[in-house]
Structure formats: C-alpha cells, structure tokens
Amino acid sequence: MMRQFTLITLILFLVAESICNGQNKHDTVSLLIDFNAGSTIELNYKNAVDSMMFQTSFYNFFPNDYITSVPIKFQGSGTKYLNLKTQMPQKVNLSIGFVSSKSATFPSDTLLFNINQSTACFLVPYDTLRISVDFSKKKQIPECIKYSGRWAQLSDYYKNKELFFHRSDFIGQKGLTASTAPDFISFNKVLDSLTRLELIYLSDYYHRNLLPKWFLEYEESDIRYFSYSLKISEPMLMRRMRGIDKPVPKDYYNFLNDRPLNNMTAILSIYYYLFLDYYFSMYESPLEDSRKPDSNYTTKRNEAFISHSKKDFTEYISDILLARSIDLEMGNGYITKKEYDLYCNEIHSADLKQYLERRYNKQYVLKEGDTAPYFYLKNERNKSVSLNQFEGNIVYLSFWFTGCKPCIKEIPDENHLVDVFKNEKVKIISICMQSPEESWRQIIEKYGVKSITLFAMGNWNKLLKEKYDIESFPHHVLIDKHGKIILNKCQRPEAGAEQVIRKWLDKP
Numbered sequence: 001m002m003r004q005f006t007l008i009t010l011i012l013f014l015v016a017e018s019i020c021n022g023q024n025k026h027d028t029v030s031l032l033i034d035f036n037a038g039s040t041i042e043l044n045y046k047n048a049v050d051s052m053m054f055q056t057s058f059y060n061f062f063p064n065d066y067i068t069s070v071p072i073k074f075q076g077s078g079t080k081y082l083n084l085k086t087q088m089p090q091k092v093n094l095s096i097g098f099v100s101s102k103s104a105t106f107p108s109d110t111l112l113f114n115i116n117q118s119t120a121c122f123l124v125p126y127d128t129l130r131i132s133v134d135f136s137k138k139k140q141i142p143e144c145i146k147y148s149g150r151w152a153q154l155s156d157y158y159k160n161k162e163l164f165f166h167r168s169d170f171i172g173q174k175g176l177t178a179s180t181a182p183d184f185i186s187f188n189k190v191l192d193s194l195t196r197l198e199l200i201y202l203s204d205y206y207h208r209n210l211l212p213k214w215f216l217e218y219e220e221s222d223i224r225y226f227s228y229s230l231k232i233s234e235p236m237l238m239r240r241m242r243g244i245d246k247p248v249p250k251d252y253y254n255f256l257n258d259r260p261l262n263n264m265t266a267i268l269s270i271y272y273y274l275f276l277d278y279y280f281s282m283y284e285s286p287l288e289d290s291r292k293p294d295s296n297y298t299t300k301r302n303e304a305f306i307s308h309s310k311k312d313f314t315e316y317i318s319d320i321l322l323a324r325s326i327d328l329e330m331g332n333g334y335i336t337k338k339e340y341d342l343y344c345n346e347i348h349s350a351d352l353k354q355y356l357e358r359r360y361n362k363q364y365v366l367k368e369g370d371t372a373p374y375f376y377l378k379n380e381r382n383k384s385v386s387l388n389q390f391e392g393n394i395v396y397l398s399f400w401f402t403g404c405k406p407c408i409k410e411i412p413d414e415n416h417l418v419d420v421f422k423n424e425k426v427k428i429i430s431i432c433m434q435s436p437e438e439s440w441r442q443i444i445e446k447y448g449v450k451s452i453t454l455f456a457m458g459n460w461n462k463l464l465k466e467k468y469d470i471e472s473f474p475h476h477v478l479i480d481k482h483g484k485i486i487l488n489k490c491q492r493p494e495a496g497a498e499q500v501i502r503k504w505l506d507k508p
Contacts, residue, residue: 028212028214029089029124029212029214030125031088031089031214031267031268032088033061033062033087033088033351034087034088034125035062035087035351035355037085037086037087037088037125037126038083038084038085038086038125038126039083039084039086039123039124039125039126039127039128039129040081040082040083040084040127040128040129041056041081041082041084041094041121041123041128041129041131042079042080042081042128042129042130042131043072043074043079043080043081043082043131043133044078044079044130044131044132044133045074045076045077045078045079045080045132045133045134045135046077046132046133046134046135046136047076047077047134047135047136048074048075048076048077048135049075049135050075050098050099051073051074051075051098051099052073052074052075052096052097052098052099052135053071053072053073053074053095053096053097053098053099053403054071054072054074054080054082054094054095054096055068055069055070055071055072055094055095055403056068056069056082056084056092056093056094056095057069057092057093057095057405058084058086058090058091058092058093059090059270060085060087060472061087061088061090062087062323062324062327062355063327063330063331063359063471063472064324064327064328064331065331065471065472066405066406066472067084067085067472068401068403068404068405068406068473069082069084069403070401070403070434071402071403071435071436073099073436084123086123086124086125087125088125088268089122089123089124089125089214089215089218089268090122090123090268090270091120091121091122091158091222092120092121092122092123093118093119093120094118094119094120094121094131094141094145095117095118095403096117096118096133096141097117099436099438099439117140117141118141119141119142119145119158119159119162120155120158120162121147121154121155121158121159122151122154122155122157122158122215123151124150124151124154127149127150127151128149129147129149129151129152129155130147130148130149130152131145131146131147132145132146132147132148133145133146142158142159142162142163143159143163145159147159153209153210153211154211154215156209157205157209157211157215157219160205161201161205164201165197165201170194170197170198170223171226173194174191174194174195174226174227174230175230177190177191177194177230178191178230178233178234178237179237179242181234182244183244183246184234184235184238184246184248184249184252185249187234188231188252191227191230191231192227194227195223195224195227198223199220199223199224202216202219202220202223214268217265217266217268218268218269220265221263221265221266221268221269221271221272222269222270222271224258224259225266225269225271225272225274225275226271226274228255228256228258228259228271228275229271229274229275229278231252231255232253232256232275232278232279232282233278233282235248235252235282236282256279261276261279261312261313262312262313262314262317264314267316267317273320273321273324276321280305280308302339302342302343303342305321305325306322306342306343306346309321309322309346310346315348316349318346319347319348319349319352320352322343322344322346322347323343323347323349323352323355323356325343326339326340326343326344326356327356327359330356330359330360331489335360340356340360344356344357362469365469365488366467366468366469366477366485366488367485367488368484368485368486368487369484369485370484370485371483371484371485372387372395372477372479372483372484372485373387373463373464373467373468374386374387374388375387375431375454375456375460375463375464376460377431377454377455377456377457377460378454378455378457379452379453379454379455380440380441380444380453380455385452385454387479387483388483390427390429391481391482391483392425392481393425393426393427393481394424394425394426394427394478394479394480394481394486394501394504394505395426395427395429395477395478395479396417396426396427396428396429396476396477396478396479396490396497396501397429397430397431397468397476397477397478397479398410398414398428398429398430398431398451398474398475398476398493399430399431399433399464399468399470399473399474399475399476399477400430400431400432400433400473400474400475401432401433401434401435401473402432402435402436402439402440402442402443403435403439404473404474406473406474407473407474408443408447410474410492410493410494411443411447411449412447413492413493413494414428414430414449414450414451414493415448415449415450415451416493417451417493417497417498417501418450418451419450420498421501421505424505425481425505426501426505427452428450428451428452429451429452429453429454430449430451430452430453430454431454431455431456431464432453432454432455432456433456433460433461433464433465433470433473434456434461435455437455437457440453440455468488469488469489474492475489476489476490476491476492476493476497477489477490478490478497478500478501478504480504480507481507481508486500486504487500
C-alpha cells in the first residue's frame, strides 16, 4: 500500500528576494533541490584533553531517510572537515561527546559534554559553515560554539534560541503533549501556547538581526506545520493508540484554513510535507476499514493520491509529492513495475525521473531468491560467527552503528522480536558497522541487547555495505531457512517485521 507517514519534501526552483532589514541581492539563495550539491562543516577545535566525537544528523530529501554521519574522532587541537550531501538549505543537528574521558575525575565533570548533547545549525548547499570550539572554556553546548561563514547568522539564530529558552526542546514538548493530553481542548491549549512562544521569539529576533526573508518563511513554516501535523493526526492517535474515544469539537479543524494547502512560502519545511501527507491520509482518504476489506483499495488510494497531488498543487510541489511517495516505497522494499509507472508517468521533472529510475533499478541489486552475501564476524565474546551457521532458521539482519539515533531507538523493538520468536526457528542478528568496538560493547550492556550481536571490522564494513546495498542506517534484511534473500530493505522491527517473519516461518 502506498503510504507516506514520513517526512516529504520537494523539488522547486525559486529565488527568494530578501529585501528586508538592509538585505540585498547577495542574500538570496536558490531553493532548488540539487542532487549534486553538498555542504561542508569545518570543525576547528582547541584543548580537547579527552578523545571526542563529532557527528551530524538530518532528514534527507531524496532518498527519504534520517541520515546520521559516521562519527569523526578528534583530540587536542586541529581542524576536521565533514562533507554532507545536503540537497537544499536545511537544518542539521550537531552532536559532540566523549569517546573516552581522561579528565573527568568526578561525575559532575562530564557535565560539559555527553553523548546526548546536541544543537542545531543551518547549512546551505555549496557553502562552508565554520565551527570553533575551545574546550578549555568549560562551557556547555551551544554556548561553547562559535559560527563563522557566509550564512553563519542562520546557525546563530538556533544557538541564541536555545540559550534564550534554556535549551527547551519544543518538538519534544509538543510530541509529549500529543501523547499525554486527556482531551482535545487541553491538547490545543498547550500546543498553541508553545507554538506562539516560538513565533514571538522568531518575529522579535528577525526584526533585531540581519536574517534573509526566505529563512524567515522557512522557520515560520517549520514551527507552524509541525503543530499542524500533530493536530491533524491527534484524533487518530487518541482513538487507536490511547483508547480515548471522545468526539472531535466542531471547530477543531479550523486550523486548516490558516494556510493554503498549496503554500509556496513553506517549500523548504519538512513538516509542511509531513502535514500534506497526514492531510491526505486522515482527512481526504482515511485508511481502509479492516472490517470491510477491499482488494482494490491500494490501487484506488494510489490513484486518489495522484489526482489530489495534480489537482491541488503547482507542478513543482505535485512532482515532489509523487516522487517522495514512490521513493519512500522503494526505501521500504520491493515495488511492482506497474506501481512505479503509475507515479512516474505523472512526474514532469526530468531530474526527478532520472533519480527515480536509478533508484528503481538499484532495488534489484539484491532480490528475492538470491543467495545472501556471506559474512564471518566476531560476537561480543570474541567468537567468530558465520551466516551459514544459521541455516534452517529464518534470519532477520539489522545493520547499524553506534552513533545512529534511530538505530538505538529501535533496540527495544528488536528485543521484542527476540522474545516473540524465542521458541521458533528465527534468529535476530544485529551487525554493528563503522563504529569503535568500545562503543559497541557499551551499547550492548547499556540497552540490554538481546539479539545475536556481531561486530564488523576493517574490510567487512565495505564489503557488507556493497553486498547488501546499504544506503542508510538502520538497514534490515530477511533471509529464509536456506540462506536465500526474502527481502532486502525489509520492514523495521516496529513497522511490521513481526508479521513478515511469521508469513515465512511456516514455509519449507
């Protein structure tokens, strides 16, 4: 079924004039998605007594995924460079933490940095953001960071916002409100209050500082549409996830009139596309009623989504909605040629079509029935383990690395799979890649990993990434009892993996 409950983005050529507050033509930026573009972070560090780790994470546009960079280790004083494939101007999360601490004599000494401390910056394609950190200053993130470069003022905005609100996590607070509010009135009251605080700060900051107008539109849209996404999905969450079946107030959906669906000022906001996804799925085309199954439901819903995209949006936004939909399905697993053509035939952008064609052809690199690529890796007890040892079992592989937050987040779900299939011929295997061995062992102990845990060293990192066509993490593969591929890029533990495993468990 064509579902898009993830972040959706767009391709668009727009040069936004930034005239306010003394800005001129040099403050404009192209908002066009460029598949060849990228940004650079230059990290200048001083007096790092401990072995430190620096990494970034952000929601990618194409392919649709949460990208976490491989951690960069550093110590002492020097400069490191990180090149990111940012396709549009966008917000990026920065994390700096201990790899191992030599200077922390007391627990309070580790207050300066820890693995969970992070801050937001903003990157523009073909630009370099310079970050300077002096560890002798004993200041916390983001206060310890200094930005420089052409677009440094955009990162300064996020830094100053975090300091002003004492590092309040508005996204976390809003998400918690959606998960705990007892009724719609309470939910709206808290959500609107948090949104208002952010918008007031943005407005005040914009009038006191030199910020381009296109960035103002981006940030305002990001704030508003995250709240809109929560609002439009809350009735379903209350009913299905929390068992609260209260009537929705008559004026509840009035917020839909606040902004047009086809909103050109929101084109850079990832939450704008998430909102459009939810709008279609929950307002325009509700999910299938399990009590009245319809064998043609998937086709009907695909056709309805295509019609909705072409009718209600400009060609640019329509192209992105359609491309992101099919791109997401290819990321989740196999799709049919009919399904692929249904969407691609309605896309006008030649660049998008070329990208989708490459992605579609690549999904067959490792297809059903192929022999699963061999591996020979050590476990946490330093014993060597090979894939062929598990013949006769359904094998669910999970590829991850220690700096990947989505990977860590799904460990409880993987542990659940282990418990569910503990008496069945099923093996849940997690393979850690591109990580320090010490960090791998720490996470196994900290999170109580129950799966068969293996560690990839040296050339095995490169080989496994190539053989299993790993583009992002986490990456999952399902293998049958004879060592043949069932599905590469299989469902995640929390997104249907149990059902897929059960489907194949009784097969000979």
